[in-house]
Amino acid sequence: xxxxxxxxxxxxxxxxxxxxxxxxxxxxxxxxxxxxxxxxxxxxxxxxxxxxxxxxxxxxxxxxxxxxxxxxxxxxxxxxxxxxxxxxxxxxxxxxxxxxxxxxxxxxxxxxxxxxxxxxxxxxxxxxxxxxxxxxxxxxxxxxxxxxxxxxxxxxxxxxxxxxxxxxxxxxxxxxxxxxxxxxxxxxxxxxxxxxxxxxxxxxxxxxxxxxxxxxxx
Numbered sequence: 001x002x003x004x005x006x007x008x009x010x011x012x013x014x015x016x017x018x019x020x021x022x023x024x025x026x027x028x029x030x031x032x033x034x035x036x037x038x039x040x041x042x043x044x045x046x047x048x049x050x051x052x053x054x055x056x057x058x059x060x061x062x063x064x065x066x067x068x069x070x071x072x073x074x075x076x077x078x079x080x081x082x083x084x085x086x087x088x089x090x091x092x093x094x095x096x097x098x099x100x101x102x103x104x105x106x107x108x109x110x111x112x113x114x115x116x117x118x119x120x121x122x123x124x125x126x127x128x129x130x131x132x133x134x135x136x137x138x139x140x141x142x143x144x145x146x147x148x149x150x151x152x153x154x155x156x157x158x159x160x161x162x163x164x165x166x167x168x169x170x171x172x173x174x175x176x177x178x179x180x181x182x183x184x185x186x187x188x189x190x191x192x193x194x195x196x197x198x199x200x201x202x203x204x205x206x207x208x209x210x211x212x213x214x215x216x217x218x
Contacts, residue, residue, distance in 0.1 A: 105154030125167030
């Protein structure tokens with residue numbers, strides 16, 4: 001509210017800018033009416049959103065460091081569609097940025113202009129339809145292991161990415177995960193702890209050359 005009163009001085013000027021009819025600043029605070037015209041109020045709402053996220057990352061970061069001493073603060077997991085203002089707020093207070101990417105390869109992933117921070121890719125994964133829970137997006141384990149290799153190699157070739165981790169070790173249970181009933185082929189082993197040989201081989205192949213791949217990346 002302080003930012004709005006400073007910018008507009010009177011409620012009449014804000015009403016003119018937003019296309020609203022608030023009787024006073026107190027009426028605005030207590031309003032339960034429909035939001036203002038999003039096009040007219042866009043800049044003010046975006047500024048509020050950026051400020052809210054900045055305070056979130058700042059306050060949580062201060063608490064984490066108070067408890068851990070000088071421990072790393074990784075912030076929240078961001079989606080790749082996160083607005084530049086949210087990414088900037090996280091970058092200001094976090095030691096690195098965590099992203100969940102829904103793509104084949106992160107080789108060309110870039111942060112918004114002007115933001116330079118190490119990136120950790122969290123929870124990436126691919127599933128197949130031939131074995132395991134028989135629910136997924138790829139036809140078989142051969143395609144799945146190839147997708148895994150392509151993703152990790154892409155991360156190794158991106159100088160801003162400092163790490164990536166697979167979604168989970170074991171497939172989801174046949175009865176479905178509690179919060180959303182997910183029951184697809186997602187692990188390196190199935191629900192009986194039997195490894196997917198194709199995935200194991202892919203991880204070994206990437207691991208053997210990962211440092212060489214990283215050093216040779218341009």
